[in-house]
Amino acid sequence: MFVKICGLSQAEHVATAVGAGADAIGFVMTRSPRRVTPERAAELAAEVPEHVLTVGVFRGEDPETVRAAALASGVRAVQLHGRHPHADFTALKDLGITLIRAVDNQADLRCGAYDEDLLLVDAPHAGSGERWDWGAVRGRASGRWMLAGGLAPGNVREAIEAAAPWGVDVSSGVESAPGVKDSRLIEEFLRSVRG
Numbered sequence: 001m002f003v004k005i006c007g008l009s010q011a012e013h014v015a016t017a018v019g020a021g022a023d024a025i026g027f028v029m030t031r032s033p034r035r036v037t038p039e040r041a042a043e044l045a046a047e048v049p050e051h052v053l054t055v056g057v058f059r060g061e062d063p064e065t066v067r068a069a070a071l072a073s074g075v076r077a078v079q080l081h082g083r084h085p086h087a088d089f090t091a092l093k094d095l096g097i098t099l100i101r102a103v104d105n106q107a108d109l110r111c112g113a114y115d116e117d118l119l120l121v122d123a124p125h126a127g128s129g130e131r132w133d134w135g136a137v138r139g140r141a142s143g144r145w146m147l148a149g150g151l152a153p154g155n156v157r158e159a160i161e162a163a164a165p166w167g168v169d170v171s172s173g174v175e176s177a178p179g180v181k182d183s184r185l186i187e188e189f190l191r192s193v194r195g
């Protein structure tokens with residue numbers, strides 16, 4: 001199971017997530033209590049080994065803004081929330097990095113439908129920590145897709161059973177307050193997923 005820990009802003013938490021076996025680490029570069037600048041994301045990403053995917057998270061920005069932030073930060077993936085047309089993914093293809101399409105469960109849930117490499121199926125309000133009916137996507141989402149939205153150490157096993165995703169993604173559920181990550185919860189989340 002692929003695991004992404006998102007919304008990191010401190011080197012200590014990046015090291016914890018990597019040490020605990022995360023497959024991907026997310027840096028939010030859009031309006032959010034977790035926002036980091038592309039320059040800060042670059043500093044944090046520099047500490048991440050090659051085998052862990054570094055992801056820049058955006059919501060509604062145009063492809064040129066995403067491109068500039070991706071290049072300045074050096075992330076190896078971008079995750080686009082909001083109703084982006086297929087053309088926005090096409091416009092970013094030449095970056096040669098992983099493209100993640102983030103949607104709610106009303107969207108087209110076939111990974112690759114917009115030429116993206118990974119699909120993320122999230123709650124209607126991304127990053128809110130809101131739990132939703134995870135089971136509603138079981139058998140509807142296909143390909144390499146991650147489940148997000150209200151996941152936490154205490155419920156991630158239940159979410160995996162309900163939705164049968166390829167991967168999981170968490171932010172609020174490993175925080176002690178909005179934007180404040182907790183190393184103990186990051187480790188607990190990875191232990192819960194890996195069993």
Ligand SMILES: O=C(O)c1ccccc1N[C@@H]1O[C@H](COP(=O)(O)O)[C@@H](O)[C@H]1O
Nearest residue numbers: 006032126127129148149150170171172
């Ligand atoms: O985390 C944010 O603040 C955020 C802002 C804008 C777009 C996405 C954001 N977060 C993403 O939301 C999911 C999961 O969130 P949660 O675990 O329910 O808090 C994750 O993919 C984050 O990347």
